[in-house]
Amino acid sequence: MKRIKVSLARRSDRSYEIIIGRDILERACMLVSQRGCSRRMVVIADSNVAGLHGEACVALMCRLGMPAELITFPAGEASKTIDMVLSVSTELLERKVDRSATLVALGGGVTGDLVGFVASIYMRSIPFIQIPTSLIAQVDSSIGGKTGVDFKGGKNLLGSFYQPKDVIIDISWLDTLPEKEFKNGLAEVVKYGIIDDADLFETLEWEASALLERSPGILERVVERCCAIKKGIVEIDEYDLGIRRILNFGHTIGHALEGVSDYRINHGTAVSIGMVAEARIAEKKGCLDRRERERIEALLDSLGLERTIPVDMDTNELLSRIGLDKKRRGGKVPFVLIKKIGVSFINGSVDENLVKETIEELKV
Numbered sequence: 001m002k003r004i005k006v007s008l009a010r011r012s013d014r015s016y017e018i019i020i021g022r023d024i025l026e027r028a029c030m031l032v033s034q035r036g037c038s039r040r041m042v043v044i045a046d047s048n049v050a051g052l053h054g055e056a057c058v059a060l061m062c063r064l065g066m067p068a069e070l071i072t073f074p075a076g077e078a079s080k081t082i083d084m085v086l087s088v089s090t091e092l093l094e095r096k097v098d099r100s101a102t103l104v105a106l107g108g109g110v111t112g113d114l115v116g117f118v119a120s121i122y123m124r125s126i127p128f129i130q131i132p133t134s135l136i137a138q139v140d141s142s143i144g145g146k147t148g149v150d151f152k153g154g155k156n157l158l159g160s161f162y163q164p165k166d167v168i169i170d171i172s173w174l175d176t177l178p179e180k181e182f183k184n185g186l187a188e189v190v191k192y193g194i195i196d197d198a199d200l201f202e203t204l205e206w207e208a209s210a211l212l213e214r215s216p217g218i219l220e221r222v223v224e225r226c227c228a229i230k231k232g233i234v235e236i237d238e239y240d241l242g243i244r245r246i247l248n249f250g251h252t253i254g255h256a257l258e259g260v261s262d263y264r265i266n267h268g269t270a271v272s273i274g275m276v277a278e279a280r281i282a283e284k285k286g287c288l289d290r291r292e293r294e295r296i297e298a299l300l301d302s303l304g305l306e307r308t309i310p311v312d313m314d315t316n317e318l319l320s321r322i323g324l325d326k327k328r329r330g331g332k333v334p335f336v337l338i339k340k341i342g343v344s345f346i347n348g349s350v351d352e353n354l355v356k357e358t359i360e361e362l363k364v
């Protein structure tokens, strides 16, 4: 079991630990309990995760002297709405949950984002911990305190920065994760290699098949490395005002693809296609060498990730969604571009025609 501390400088009360390992839930819960989070645990999980792991998690917490109960909501991105925030909050009120309780986000990125947002506003905030169960949530969404829901067709347009008290990453939860969802998570893993860590990228190139088979050694190493990269970035830029925006590589176009497809294209697939598009834009702007861009596409391909845009997707609608992206600053849409694998930067804006040309090129 590894423990990584996220130190939020000058705000030590908001620092927390990411506890990572395999079959560690019991030990990790004991640690959490020692920190005083044991009065009342309200575990919130989607309908899939609740069925698979919810009761076991609640039973374990109760056994450890942490009275726990379970609230569920329908699985899927369609639940990341303000209506679901109100529905979960109503349930909490009906159960007379007060600020002495701790919410537990047990699940994927949707659960973490939704529960984190509820935790940030319920009774002017209530503590919460993250127990991520999808690969996306384990390597990305559970760390860093970005919470929120989708609104008026835009991703995460209502939300808050609200840090969890602890993040417990038990790799064994991934055993039940469907193949498609696992691959979605691999897109975010590749992103870390591209934006910040050429060695990780190379490991992924060498170990693609072991990773696809979820071999324990490599999976643990990769999840741990991604968490370390994310925590390093969050510590420098908790509020997404500067360097943290490099984590959005592939997301400017990715979020537009999710929105225009009405979320039929899931997050990981959208990010994979978005990374191909944004790497091509970097190449067209003369920042990135063609061979580096080809390596990126080859790795995504070997991991079975999508690289093309559905032909029937309306380019103009995509362009307008890109403009709607909340990362837009002063009328310009900033893109994360790359100089080489492992080195990224934020570009002030990219010419619309270049984006249009790239989108068209990826429709095959």
Ligand SMILES: NC(=O)c1ccc[n+]([C@@H]2O[C@H](COP(=O)([O-])OP(=O)(O)OC[C@H]3O[C@@H](n4cnc5c(N)ncnc54)[C@H](O)[C@@H]3O)[C@@H](O)[C@H]2O)c1
Binding pocket: 046, 047, 048, 049, 052, 075, 076, 077, 080, 107, 108, 109, 110, 111, 113, 133, 134, 135, 136, 137, 140, 141, 142, 143, 144, 145, 146, 147, 155, 156, 173, 174, 175, 176, 177, 178, 181, 184, 267, 268
């Ligand atoms: N807050 C952030 O920093 C951040 C970062 C990246 C992504 N996100 C958000 O995360 C969401 C995507 O995350 P996701 O792909 O985890 O979505 P998700 O929560 O919908 O999970 C995907 C599917 O996997 C199922 N699942 C999760 N864990 C499982 C397990 N162990 N066994 C079986 N099934 C399991 C879920 O029920 C769901 O059907 C998006 O909304 C995205 O915007 C947020």
